[in-house]
Amino acid sequence: MHKLVLLAVVGLAAQLVDGSLGMAYGVTSSTLLLAIGTNPAAASATVHLAEIGTTLASGVSHWRFGNVDWRVVRRVGVPGAIGAFVGATFLANLAMDTAKPVMSLILLTLGVYILVRFTVKGLRKDRLGQPLRKRFLAPLGLFAGFVDATGGGGWGPVGTPALLASGRMEPRKVIGSIDTSEFLVSVAASLGFLVALGSAGIDMVWVLALLLGGVIAAPIAAWLVRHLPPRILGSAVGGIIVLTNARTLLRSDWLDLGGTAVEAWVLGGIAVIWAAAIAWSVRAYRREQADEARAAADLATDDPAVAAPAPAQDATPHLDEPVAAPR
Structure with a gap:
């Protein structure tokens, strides 16, 4: 019973992060399942079965809050589903320990770009609103879906930074669209996995526990x-990408620093830089808000139509107007 409660709490926390930042549900949940001895294919299958419900709840919540671009969902989600099906059948017969560091290095590079871009310059607005092309979205979805199925998570870490880096969508719509399209990927x-493995190694009680926590968190995150x-939001997303993938690289066969003091110092340093970046973004945002407020006040002062208040209505009746007799 204690393990089921823990799984539900993990599902809630993972979906709260995933729905807010566009990533981390699969990575967080898969990490826990692997830590308690579940084999990689069964862990990924368990997480994806739970994600059918959590992504549906998340998609509906994001749609109700206006965070979804349905054209992007369709163009990235359908290729993503194809990539996920291929990746699931591939993982059932082959582990991806060799490819994992390469993938993490690519994601780490994207994360650094997002973190620096949003912290230093904020949201790129010169391309905001321009349409994303199918020739960009289709390969992105195919690759992200494959990574997601083989790694037990990866749809958000691949898709979210790529769409943010394009500068063509608001961060909230990037996250809402990625979360919504993930339903197709999860199915x-x-x-x-069911075709390749059957139900071997999949505990449906664990699936339901993860699902329960995720469904509760979905509307809050949206x-x-x-x-x-x-x-x-961009600084937060960039930081979590950098921290997550730096940890993966440090524990890979390339470096083999997992559990050492070096790993603790590196991850601690990244966490400090991440916190400083978010603090910087908060200060920059407040300055932008103050500048906009001053500009609006100056405009109101310069424009008489805006500056002059409307004349107040005189409550006292004029002498030539009839006054109603009291009843």
């Missing part, structure tokens, strides 16, 4: 992402 990956300023 396809689950079908792939509301939160709508109210977080884009600059702060």
